[in-house]
Amino acid sequence: MSKQPRIEQYDHPAGGWGSVKAVSSILVQEHVAVNGTRVLFKQNKPDGFACVSCSWAKPADPHLFEFCENGAKATAWEITTKRATPEFFDNHTVAALEAWTDIELESQGRLTHPMRYDAATDRYLPIPWQQAFDEIGEKLHGFDPKRVVFYASGRASLETSYMYALLARLYGCNNLPDSSNMCHESTSVALPDTIGVPVGTVTLEDFEHTDCLFFFGHNTGTNAPRMLHPLQEARKRNAQIITFNPLRERGLVSFANPQSPKEMLSAEQTCISTQYHQVKIGGDIAAITGICKSLIEADDQARAANEPRVLDASFIAEHTHGFDAFADAMRAADWKEIESMSALTRSALEAAATEYARAKAVIILYGMGITQHREGVLAVQMLTNLMLLGGNIGKKGAGICPIRGHSNVQGQRTVGITEKPALVPMDKLKELYQFEPPQETGLTTVDTCEALRDGNLDAFIGLGGNFARAIPDHGVMDPAWKKLPLTVQIATKLNRSHIVHGRAAYLLPCIGRIEVDRQASGEQTVTVEDSTACIHASKGMTEPASEHLLSEPAIVAGLAKAILPANPNVDWDAWVGDYGLVREAIERTYPEQFKDFNRRMTQPGGFHRPLPAAKREWKTKTGKANFIVPDGFGEDPDMDFEGERTLRLMTTRGDSQFNTTVYALDDRFRGVYDTRDVLLMNKDDMTRLGFAENDAVTAITVSKDEVLRELGGLRVHAFDIPAGCVMGYYPECNRLIPVSHHAKRSKVPAAKAVPVRLRKMAA
Template identity: 80%
Template sequence: MSKLPRIEKYDHPAGGWGSVKSVASILVKEHVALNGARILMHQNKPDGFACVSCSWAKPADPHLFEFCENGAKATAWEVTTKRCTPGFFRHHTLAALEAWTDFELESQGRLTEPMRYDAASDRYVPIAWSEAFDEIGAQLRDFDPKRVVFYASGRASLETSYMYQLFARMYGTNNLPDSSNMCHESTSVALPETIGVPVGTVTLDDFDHTDCFFFFGHNTGTNAPRMLHPLQDARQKRNAQIITFNPVKERGLVSFANPQSPGQMLSSDETRISTHYHQVKIGGDIAAVTGICKALIEADDRAREEGRPRVLDAAFIAEHTHGFDTFADAMRAANWADIEAESALTRAALEGAAAEYAKAKAVMILFGMGITQHREGVLAVQMLTNLMLLGGNIGKPGAGICPIRGHSNVQGQRTVGITEKPALVPLDKLAELYRFEPPRDEGMATVDVCAGVRDGTVDAFLGLGGNFARATPDQDVLAPAWKKLPLTVQIATHLNRSHLLHGRAAYLLPCLGRIEVDRQAGGAQIVTVEDSTACIHASQGFATPASERLLSEPAIVAGLAKATLTPASGSVDWDAWVGDYSLVREAIERTYPDQFKDFNQRMSRPGGFHRPLAASHREWKTKTGKANFITPEGMGEDLDMRFDGERTLRLMTTRGDSQFNTTVYSLDDRFRGIFNTRQVLLMNRDDMTRLGLAEDEAVTVSTVANDDVERKLDGLRVHAFDIPAGCVMGYYPECNLLIPLAHHAKRSKVPAAKAVPVRLQAMAKA
């Protein structure tokens, strides 16, 4: 019997007994109470496995329980005793399964053996591995490689990722989109222009030296909870200031009770995390940062006029930056009335944030997809960098910019070549090492792939993990098109909706999880991943594989490559690589000698080893040879699509407390007080009154777009919530069908999921 939905106020801190109970609950639910607890003791340890959930940094000296609530849920999900066997598909057609929720699909447990779609019965049926590889390879050889897509989620190891991109390029394509295209591609476009590297500049050690943290657009308590430990230390030991800009007050950045602190657990004590919390309007971050920069520059002007010490780091700006004067003039010219209107914050609040910045000796800015998933996501990231450059807060202890990446190796797979941009890959080195001519034309990013599926210019889609069809925009538009593709191949651990939206020929290839022992010809294997701080870590499995018929991701990639490529395609000993992953790491080192020097020797170092990042040492690999101030042309979220503030609202999609990416562990979102449902829309109470909507009323949400496509979602229940006027919030991926494919970040093509123009209409009562 299903439980009734309920909404209630939740004022408890992140962590604490709520986290302990939630971890215990999922271990029991997945029938791994004892084994799961044992395995969790190895999570994020130097001689253990890297979490399959988020990519936050792994310390050299870990806590006894070096995992967070969501990380424990991800582990329980992977080591579950539940199995999705061929018997399951004998009882369910794929058409019938389309009516199931995402939670119900993945709750069936681990896939156990390779399967092929049978059109006559509308079911997946078992197939031998060799037969699957041969059939897929034969079909791939018949396609134009430029019409074939090799997608990678952010979970695959460095070894698998390197093999996958090499397979794709030897096949003849740069169509290597990945989950970065849907989240931090805006970062990867913005930072090389400003500081000369595509990733953040901070390390875990920097947290011990930071006076002031600025957070923008991130729900830390849900999406990177282990970060709350160093933040708690910074608050308790140094009284560091933590200034947060986010449309809603997320519990993790409000208060935290450390589950590993007996004192806090027994006393119900908690640590206040954010010293200042500014509820910026959705899409108002550029305006907010403009206000802070304006306040700093004008304070510096006054200091110079009065002969007082400078507010800005003038020496750093003169020696290390380019474009300051133009940027400063633009900030001086910005109008406070416009800044307040666009950000929904007061001048006093922004000047207060500037004052805290000016007092600090070392400032760190951390940001998430609340910054990158906007039409102006690239500019938003560059405005954050502008702010850092004003105080010289790049390349010194405790200071730097820190994009908080999502999936566990999403940054690392880019490092070893998973990208549609050939300019980012050492193609000449690949050609030399493997005796083939790599394709040089730019491939498809995620948005391009979706357009190609819709328009019939994609013939085959290979998915290395993930739930691509569910994670992308315009799902109702794309769903019928997926079934017209000649071929889809999915490498996965659990059943998900993308496996139901299959091509005419479709294969489901189940793989080992990272937590499982991966035994090959050379013995038990170790893999590696890169975290959000560009640090490389070894990871080895501890769990017994879910099925004897599973293959590792490297073995599946090698099997596909051997079945597809001809001798003329190039020279790789795929079998040797599968037998001994250290050989793949040697190949990575040969390809990227500056980044992976002594890879095999250094990978097991406690705390990992950091890739060299020039900007961390104030070396600027930019066109000007310096760090560049980028002057914005405006401060609005979207110059092409205006929100009228009356009927048209700004929708942001969000993940819940019991969720990672598209994987939903339960229907509860404890931190927001939502239980047993995800069919809700959270909005400002004044907006509800203005629009004549009652609490818990069912509405139809429709997208306001400049095309002829009707995008609407029926049956969401509206609830009053602490969110700025004109803003509404709904769950990802359920609300993805409301995002037009064309509504993406300029230049980076990241879907603008954090500011979708929508209108609400009360549904007729039955």
């Protein structure tokens, strides 16, 4: 009997017994209670494997249990004993599987054989590996490379990513969109303009020396729970933590350490945020403006009174450019507009500014609540502006820290997975492999969606991930997939992207990172890069789910040999036989980033890539860190926010979820159980709009492109969220996001401020 959905308040801290229960539950659910416990002891350890979910930093001196609740769920999900065999596909047509939910599809377990879609029977049928490679190669020979996309999820290793990027460029295109296009591309575009590097400047050691942390747009308790340990330690030495989020996320409210017997056996918990500001969805730029304005005006007053400066004047004078114009813009900003746009009071923003000014070393951390907006790039740059005011870049205990999602999403960009040829050493690739690399800018995720929609794409190859589900505009995109000539998916588990497929479709199942990868030279090790630009080795420890699986590098090599003409300078077979040779190739291509790669990769805590900004070396056009003057607060001219009935929708992940993978229907931190078909609303908005608790509604996007986007069967529930705002779950609510609603310059889908109206459904 199915459970009845329910909503109930959750007042417990993140971690604690709730986390222990959730980990135990997933291990039992995936039938790995004994083996899973053994495996988890090696997770994020120097002699073990890197977590397959988030990319938070891995310490040199790890805890006994160096994994979080969601990391444990991801591990159990991968080492499950459940299998999606050819017999499963023989029993289910693809049309029947289309009616299954995401969780039902992935819950079938690991894929065991390469499969090819058969239109006559509407089923996936097993196919020998070499035949699959040959058929895919034959099809790709007939396509224009500019009409073929090589997508990569953020989980593939550095070795696989390097090979995959080289494959695409040897084929003739830079169409290498990845999951960064959907999340932190706004960071990668914003930071080079301001500080000269595309990634954050913070290391784990900085957390030991900071005395103030600012959080913007991140649900740490769900999306990077291991970070709660350094946050707890920071709070114990009285560091201030100032949070800006539309929702009061439990992990940033309080935490009980499940590794502390004292805390587990008592009611002891740590209050994480010392200030918690529930900013309106889309109001971050206004809020940051208010803080900057407060600091600059306080500094003006201090100078006038001949008192100590509030700002770091010497840093600004020596290391920055554009301060005067920025300061003038902040002085001119109107407090009424700031308060209206942010839904925060002047006094609240001044309180945050006071703590910033008082601190000696500040870290700013942010997630997709910042990047997934129309002005996501500007929002990141405003955070950098704030950091520059206090000289908080390039000193111990300070810096800017984008919190990445997928476990190697930052690393794959480092080794060439990008649509931007300017970010790749093309001259070095030309020298090493004796070919003319393509120079044309490739397709981003949004570009890929537009090409798919408009019939300008011939093939989509996916290295992991669940692209069809992760992208916006499902109602527009889903029908387009079925017209695409070819889809190829390298995967571990069945997901929606395999069911919404091209006319010819192949499933190529791979060995997972946690599994032992045996090749000609023996058991292999791979590498990943975490959010702090630190490179780590990862070695599998469980037996592969099936004897018919190939490793990701072996699959990429098999495709390459079938697609490309022979190149004496690229020995794909040798690379597959010994991944150390791939690392040598990476080092030759990126000598400054990967010096002595094979030697350094196994050192405890990994090794850091050089980041000039962390040493106050500014690789920008001005040779300094740049203040950026905002040109507004970030509205989208193509979307209609007018009208009393229009609400701002943000999509977000639940507690039992990582990206598109849903482990369970519960989201206990928000008190949502056995359902994801909900919208969480401000109670006053519900009264104003005539909705009662648990009313069924249809959400309709308010857009000027005249395309009807709606999602029915949602239940509304009162929640602590700013007026005018509403929260729904990702990826289900992606149907409501137009492809055109994306961040300027970075083209990240703007999933955090979508104008919607709600219509009550008939009883």
